[in-house]
Amino acid sequence: MSPKNLLIFGATGTIGSFILEAILPARSQFDRVAIFTSPRTAETKASYLEKLKAQNIEVIVGDVEDENAVKAAYNGIDTVISALGRMALAQQIPLIRLAAASPSVKLFLPSEYGTDIAYGPASVNEKPHQQKLKVRAVLEKEISREQLDYAYVVTGPFAEMYLHLAPGVDEAGGWDVKARKAVLLGEKGEARVSLTTMKDVGTLVLSTLLNASPEIVNRALCVNSFTTTPAQIQAEFERQTTGAPWTDVSYTSLDRLRELEAKAWEEGKPVATVLTLRRIWTEGGTLYEKRANGIIGEPKVMGLEEVVANEIKRVASL
Structure with missing residues (x-):
């Protein structure tokens, strides 16, 4: 249809x-x-x-x-x-x-x-x-x-939200451009994660509608903007800001993330959901065998460089 x-x-x-x-x-x-x-x-x-x-x-x-x-x-x-x-x-x-x-x-x-x-x-x-x-x-x-x-348009985590430190739980990962602070998830920040910008969610849904066919219905369409690692995101932030390494960069291991997650659920804290999702992502839960962007017409989506630039502009405007 x-x-x-x-x-x-x-x-x-x-x-x-x-x-x-x-x-x-x-x-x-x-x-x-x-x-x-x-x-x-x-x-x-x-x-x-x-x-x-x-x-x-x-x-x-x-x-x-x-x-x-x-x-x-x-x-x-x-x-x-x-x-x-x-x-x-x-x-x-x-x-x-x-x-x-x-x-x-x-x-x-x-x-x-x-x-x-x-x-x-x-x-x-x-x-x-x-x-x-x-x-x-x-x-x-x-x-x-x-x-x-x-049709399930499965986008993976929203890039903009992934970049932000969770309030009160810095160990959940994220970046603070103003303070030049970063908390990278996984061993040395090398765990790959697929992200989709919120703008691209709209683009991908529209493309699904415009390219509706028997191939896209009654299935999950695993789509994204790009795949990267926390370490690559950090490198791009440094390139676009100081041009030199940030001094406040730390890492949260998967074991530590699981520990924080279990405690948050036990204590009934709302951040428990955030911790679970970030643990799933760090475990590789957003890495699909093949993304479905091509099935819906391969729409133009954003890349890491643009996402980082937008976050820097957003912080500067505050």
């Missing part, structure tokens, strides 16, 4: 906004583009939503838990894109069931942007993966392909 009538959930959120921004320049390639937003967002982001309407974006206001509102929003829609955040992932399950029952919806892209939750046998046991696994179970085991197709 060729998606022509789109409905986006979470379009004004962290990742949803990048997906929508990527779709806007390609608006003419779709018959309809609609977003489903809450009454609160309609009130607090009224001026932004008016700008979207001026760009021929339909704004549907309703409660995502209101079955009748969702059914009405699905009328005439063939493709649903979810960008609901981590805390709202379970809300996708009724959305999927309603999509499967809709006479018009044919394709559902759930909020999979991030770590591959089916990377290996151990993935099923990872605590941060549980809600996404439940969503996949509904799509793969409950819903028939005659009712609804799906």
Whole structure:
């Protein structure tokens, strides 16, 4: 199928906004583009939503838990894109069931942007993966392909967030450009990790829609911007800043990361999820045998040099 009538959930959120921004320049390639937003967002982001309407974006206001509102929003829609955040992932399950029952919806892209939750046998046991696994179970085991197709756009960690030190847990890794401080994960910072910028998430989702074919549906599309190591990121920061080695550079081993992770879960700290994800990434959980960028048209994505330059500019503007 060729998606022509789109409905986006979470379009004004962290990742949803990048997906929508990527779709806007390609608006003419779709018959309809609609977003489903809450009454609160309609009130607090009224001026932004008016700008979207001026760009021929339909704004549907309703409660995502209101079955009748969702059914009405699905009328005439063939493709649903979810960008609901981590805390709202379970809300996708009724959305999927309603999509499967809709006479018009044919394709559902759930909020999979991030770590591959089916990377290996151990993935099923990872605590941060549980809600996404439940969503996949509904799509793969409950819903028939005659009712609804799906595509998982799996991007790996967001580059911008990977660069930032976790508040209060520097050992979780990251960079502080202003203080010229870095904490590199893994032995000598040589653990390879595949990253995707948030802007590229939008680019990759758009390319998935524009290149929809039997090859891209009912599977995970493991895509990314680039693969690098903490040591390579550090070298690029040094090249673009002082031109010399930073003096405050430390390392967190995998064993230490696991220790911090276990303690955080035991103590019920929110940073536990961050530590688990960074441990997964450092173990190689973002390294795919072959990335799927080519299947969706090999869109132009950002590289390490540009990402580092953007982070330096961001810090300088603060």
